[in-house]
Amino acid sequence: MTSANVAFNGIREYIAEGVFQPGSKLPSEDQLCKMLGMSRSPVREALRMLDALNVIEIRHGSGSYVRSLSAESLIGSLSLTMGLMPLNSLLSAYELRITVESSVAERASARIDTDQLAELDELQDQIEACRDPHESVDIDDRFHQKIADIARSPASKAFLDVLRSRSRNYSLYDLDTEHSIFRASNMGHRAIIEALKNRDPQMAKSAMASHVEMTRHWLEALQLELQSEHISPLDAD
Numbered sequence: 710m711t712s713a714n715v716a717f718n719g720i721r722e723y724i725a726e727g728v729f730q731p732g733s734k735l736p737s738e739d740q741l742c743k744m745l746g747m748s749r750s751p752v753r754e755a756l757r758m759l760d761a762l763n764v765i766e767i768r769h770g771s772g773s774y775v776r777s778l779s780a781e782s783l784i785g786s787l788s789l790t791m792g793l794m795p796l797n798s799l800l801s802a803y804e805l806r807i808t809v810e811s812s813v814a815e816r817a818s819a820r821i822d823t824d825q826l827a828e829l830d831e832l833q834d835q836i837e838a839c840r841d842p843h844e845s846v847d848i849d850d851r852f853h854q855k856i857a858d859i860a861r862s863p864a865s866k867a868f869l870d871v872l873r874s875r876s877r878n879y880s881l882y883d884l885d886t887e888h889s890i891f892r893a894s895n896m897g898h899r900a901i902i903e904a905l906k907n908r909d910p911q912m913a914k915s916a917m918a919s920h921v922e923m924t925r926h927w928l929e930a931l932q933l934e935l936q937s938e939h940i941s942p943l944d945a946d
Contacts, residue, residue, distance in 0.1 A: 712747060716755035719745045724764065724775055724865070735765065735773040762786045781867035788871045796932050799875055803925040806872045807918050809865050810853070814901060814917035815910045816860035825859050826906055833898050846890075852898060854904075856917075890927055897923060 720741065723729050736744065740750050756773055763786040767773050776782060794802070797807040832852045850873060857866035899918035902946045904912035 713754035713758065716741075716745055716747050716751040717758050719747075720755055720759060721751075724778075728916050729773050729775050731778045733773065733775050733856060737772065780864035784867040787868075788874060790877050791871050794875055796928065799872075800851040800925060800928055800932070802872060803921070803928070806869065807921045807925070810857075810921055811871055811914045811918040812858045813857050813862055813865050813869070814904070815914040815922035816862060817856050818905050818910045819860065819906050820861060821859050821905050821908070825855070826902070827903070829855060833895070833902060836898070837895050849894070856901070876924070893923060894920070936944070 720729075723744075729735055735741065735756075737740075738749055738752055739754075742749055745752060756765065757769060760767045760773070763776055764778070765773050765775055765781050769873055790803075829852065832855065834844050836848045836852065839848060852862075853869065853873065854866065857869055860866075895897045897916070900916040901913065901920060
């Protein structure tokens with residue numbers, strides 16, 4: 710283990726044990742060096758690592774501060790590592806997405822109001838009218854984010870944002886089944902909206918699970934096609 714990793718773990722332990730509270734200012738680098746029994750270089754590197762992970766905020770000229778450490782902010786920092794996931798790893802993570810996002814839809818069914826339903830209908834109308842695959846993906850993201858907002862689950866929303874962000878790196882629109890994928894996705898969205906209109910939690914949960922499962926199926930098909938052509942997934946766009 711490098712000196713920077715030792716310093717990183719030491720500062721992290723102080724935060725986990727409550728010695729450094731969320732929102733508080735960390736001791737100076739000199740003080741941290743004394744506390745950890747280390748030189749300035751690894752301590753400074755450890756602080757940069759913690760800043761990259763959104764655990765602390767380095768304010769130049771002021772010092773380092775422990776962030777709020779909310780679940781959503783820490784989950785959001787996973788994008789640094791999840792952004793490196795190859796397609797097979799992303800597919801494995803889809804089991805989690807199905808579980809989380811179907812639960813989000815279930816929660817949203819009990820909280821949604823008339824105006825929010827109208828917003829979802831409008832977003833879906835925009836998707837169906839869109840002829841630009843990349844633009845339709847952007848609107849699709851907004852559709853799913855809206856449901857997570859309605860469910861009022863910031864941690865779930867942050868996790869789903871990370872997974873969807875990674876999925877966007879893989880283009881489903883290069884497949885021969887592009888048009889059938891587009892139609893099936895739209896039907897899935899309409900089924901979700903219908904379940905939400907009915908305020909039916911089980912129907913909403915099932916509709917979302919089926920929709921996300923279809924996406925996983927399409928990604929699996931993309932993986933097989935790219936493997937047969939010996940193409941890197943990220944070269945498919």
